[in-house]
Structures are given as structure tokens and as C-alpha cells.
Amino acid sequence: MTTSQTDQNGTLRYTTPGIPTEDAERVVALLQDRLHATNDLHLTLKHVHWNVVGPHFIAVHEMIDPQVEQVRGFADDLAERIATLGGSPVGTPGRLVQARSWEEYSIGRATTQEHLAALDVVYQGVITSYRDGIKELGDLDPVTEDIFIGQTEKLELFHWFVRAHLEDSSGALVTAGATSEKEAARAAS
Numbered sequence: 520m521t522t523s524q525t526d527q528n529g530t531l532r533y534t535t536p537g538i539p540t541e542d543a544e545r546v547v548a549l550l551q552d553r554l555h556a557t558n559d560l561h562l563t564l565k566h567v568h569w570n571v572v573g574p575h576f577i578a579v580h581e582m583i584d585p586q587v588e589q590v591r592g593f594a595d596d597l598a599e600r601i602a603t604l605g606g607s608p609v610g611t612p613g614r615l616v617q618a619r620s621w622e623e624y625s626i627g628r629a630t631t632q633e634h635l636a637a638l639d640v641v642y643q644g645v646i647t648s649y650r651d652g653i654k655e656l657g658d659l660d661p662v663t664e665d666i667f668i669g670q671t672e673k674l675e676l677f678h679w680f681v682r683a684h685l686e687d688s689s690g691a692l693v694t695a696g697a698t699s700e701k702e703a704a705r706a707a708s
Contacts, residue, residue: 531605538604538660546660547606549652553667554597554608555615556645561590563624563641573630579684586677593670600663625700629708635684636693636707637700642678646671 534543568583598608621644626637649671656664685693685707697703 534605542659543604546663547601547604550597550601555618557590557594561587567634570628571631571634575631579631632707633704635681636703638681639694640700640703646674
């Protein structure tokens with residue numbers, strides 16, 4: 520008997536009652552993608568927490584830590600849902616790097632505005648991928664869809680916290696049109 524809950528082809532050997540195996544396999548794939556994203560995000564947020572400098576250092580430093588803790592919790596919820604569906608969650612750094620479709624966070628020691636601008640781009644990508652998953656999950660598994668919706672709600676709140684530092688009184692964002700972290704950071708500096 521193996522400890523894996525899937526066979527050599529990645530097929531689930533069991534799943535939750537009422538969900539066809541093929542649907543559960545797709546849901547597990549969506550969950551695993553978000554697990555990689557949340558693991559990456561909480562490490563990126565902690566990196567920002569350690570590397571942010573400037574006049575607004577303490578405000579941003581302290582704003583980031585609760586986000587780190589919540590996103591770590593998201594990862595745990597996603598992994599447990601994978602296991603509930605009969606899958607085997609993967610949380611190793613090597614597999615995360617191998618599977619991700621986004622670039623490594625590229626900003627080191629930098630001002631609060633540079634990091635927040637880069638995080639604006641990061642949050643845009645994470646939230647967009649969650650929303651794509653929500654669209655697909657509606658027909659596959661409403662329980663997992665609810666998890667994605669709840670996590671998206673919090674991610675959008677965190678994104679608003681970040682963006683509040685990047686907008687002027689008219690609501691224009693300094694990062695408008697930026698497509699990369701470095702481009703956003705340059706626009707904010």
C-alpha cells in the first residue's frame with residue numbers, strides 16, 4: 520500500500536460523495552494552483568515586511584504582517600480541501616517554483632511606495648486567477664467555490680489597503696498601466 524492518494528497517473532482513488540472523480544481531479548488541480556499561489560504570496564509579503572524602508576516604514580511593516588498570517592491560513596485551508604477530495608497537497612518550494620506561471624518577486628530593499636506598487640501588481644495577478652477559478656468552480660464544486668470566494672474577498676480587501684497608499688485624491692493610481700512589479704515600483708519612486 521502506498522501513502523499517495525492518487526495512482527501513478529494522478530487519478531484520485533476516492534473523492535467526496537456526490538462529486539464525480541473527473542470533476543474532483545479538476546477541482547484538486549485548481550486548488551493546487553491556488554495553494555502554490557498562496558504559499559508564494561505569504562512568503563512574498565513577509566519579504567516585503569523585512570525589506571521595506573522609508574518614512575512610512577512602520578505603517579506598512581505592521582500592515583503586512585496580518586496579511587501574511589491570513590494568507591498562510593488560506594494555504595492551509597486549500598491543502599485540507601485537496602486532502603478532503605482525495606488528493607495529496609504539495610507544498611514544497613521546488614514544486615511551487617516548477618509549477619508557477621508567474622515571475623519571482625523582484626524587489627529587494629526599497630521604499631514603502633516601491634514595494635506597495637509592486638504588491639499592487641502581485642495582488643492583481645493573484646485575484647484575477649482566483650476569479651478565474653471561481654468561474655470554473657461554479658459547475659464543479661460549490662464548496663470549493665465558497666472557499667475561493669471567501670479568500671478572494673480578503674485578498675481584495677488587502678489589495679485595497681495597498682492601493683490606498685498609491686492613489687491621489689482623485690482616485691488615480693500611480694501604478695495605472697504597469698504590467699510588472701519593477702515597472703510599478705519605478706512609477707511609484
